[in-house]
Amino acid sequence: MTSRIAADVTQIVADVLGIAPSSLTLASSSDAFPAWDSVHHLNIMMALEERFGIAIEPEDIERMRTVGAIVAVVEKHGS
């Protein structure tokens, strides 16, 4: 289950940033990707909400700056 969500999240982040999923790991952080600016961060949030049918809390949005952190929040909604 976890790996499935991780794969989906990686794909979504890669798609929104317009890059290949293979260039991302769970440790990848927004600082390392110039394209991952505040606009794209919001776009990632909207894409996650749309795909997983969740509502991300405002408090979580700023914390979700790595792929791994995003996976953790999405999993929290799933449980």
Add this chain to the structure above:
Amino acid sequence: MSEETGFRAEDEGPRAWRTRAEAALAEGRPLDARAALTRLWELDPTSATAGFVVARFTSIRASLSLVPCRVYVLRSFTVEPAIPLLRAMAFAAGVDLAVGLGEFNVFEQAILDPASALHAFQPDVVIVASQTRDVAPALWSRFADLTAAEVAAEIAAASDRLASWVRELRCRTAASIVVHGLEPPERAALGLLEGSSESGQIDAIRRVNRAIVDAVRACRGAYALDTDALVARRGRDGWYDPKKWATVRMPIVAAELVHLAREWMRFLHPLTGRVAKVLVCDLDQTLWGGVVGEDGANGVRIGHDHPGAAYLDLQRAILDVARRGVVLAICSKNNHADAMEVFAKRSEMLLQPDDFAAIRVNWIDKAENLRSIARELDVGLDALAFLDDNPVERQSVRMQLPEVWVVDLPADPARYARTLRDQPIFERLVTSSEDRDRGRHYEGERKRAELESSARSVEDFYASLEQRVAVEPANAQSIARIAQLTQKTNQFNVTTRRYTEQAIEELARSADHDVLSIRVRDRFGDSGLVGVAVVEYRGDEAAIDALLLSCRVIGRSVETALLSALVDRARARGKGSIVGRFIPTAKNAPARAFFASHGFACTHDDPDGASEWRLPPSQRVPYPAWITPDPAPGET
């Protein structure tokens, strides 16, 4: 996808189309990549897929012929996450969109300052997206505190402000303008009293919206977007996201953003000319339920009760689309006589054979029939939309004729009519009387064809048509139709320059230009305004910037009458030399010989294929003897 065999792909999900797109990109097949990306987008129109589709389309845009369009959004809320959705949608529709965004709540400065980012962007379309809470804050947040006089004052203030934006934009840009209407609140401040009060909160907001409609109606090229209808269609309770509004000024739920983008796209289809001109309908299980070959004319389902009602609803929707100027055609695998028997015997049928300009009821492959319909109606394949309940036929057409717009009908016939009404390719922002009479035009065309085949010579045929034409300068009544013709005429068009209504209006006012139109009628009917010429006078020359003729009247020497009048007007202004340009496109071969056949000499050949032509000062273009000039109304 031409190298694929079979049509299994229809049953495959977005993942398969993504893989196909990647493969086509890796192997340098941009057209196949385009088809795969377009299908991927249709099957999975989500934000993540939008990012993928936009990135991949961007990498191949240079090898595709896409219509460029620049959109600037003036806004009072965060629209950024909707932009990738809009751009993906546009790419899938053949439009390469550049989008610029204004600062939050900056309207007057952007509109009035000629050096603003808005004007520097040189938009083709300006979208004005404001919210009630920003332009009518008192009506939105403290309506229950207001006296009747205060409510009236707030309505007037918001109406004046919005109307002035429209007016000032119109004066300062040639762009088309799309103005969001204001949205009513989720829950009215007065509660139940809203329904029985003289002027409630929702009523007050509707009055402002009415003022927006009045403002856009008073300007050319300005249109109102009905926000209330959009939100109501999707469901008010599921539309808003108050937490996102409070944190990032994004008021709309993530999953609904695509519907905002769709609403914008409804305008962008007609504004970019990416519309279908012909709707080609299947018969069995589409216009009626059942199969006439098996059930017989009396056995097929059509009528006011279930299950025939769904098909009747679709027929009504098809008729509504036809009233906007979309031409209808039939493409059905059946015995011709069986199909016609349904039209003859079933009085419930709304559509009649006369409503269709071309009919193909046979056992030939549908792609082949679509090609022959396009030839008969003299339109490109990209002007055809294909409506068929059978997913295999749809996929077959998609693969063989990727230019054709294929409508994805849902499995449930009860949803057919809505699906058709939702297609942005049938949207029109203006309709002319020519559009409404198009059905009659094709009837006249059949009679003309009969006459032509019986005529002894071409001149004989021309003379027997008894054509009367009126050439006149553009006026307030004709500007919309003139702009429409420049935007959609592809074949008989020497330069294929597109003009907005605003541009035509400006040229018509200019002392250095003439915008001429030609109306044609003959013994079979009135074809209306079917030709346009734009002439620029400079020095002792008259340069023909545009000259085009609707395909309705190609081949009847009407172009000679237009050119003859144009030359006479130029000479009356003392312009000796008449200069024409021919710019070749994939579609305008019918206009290639135009200048040569009217006595122009080629003076220049560009390496890119364009050519320049001149009519010597001593030469005229004789008016065709078989055409009678109509006195142009308004000119004596």
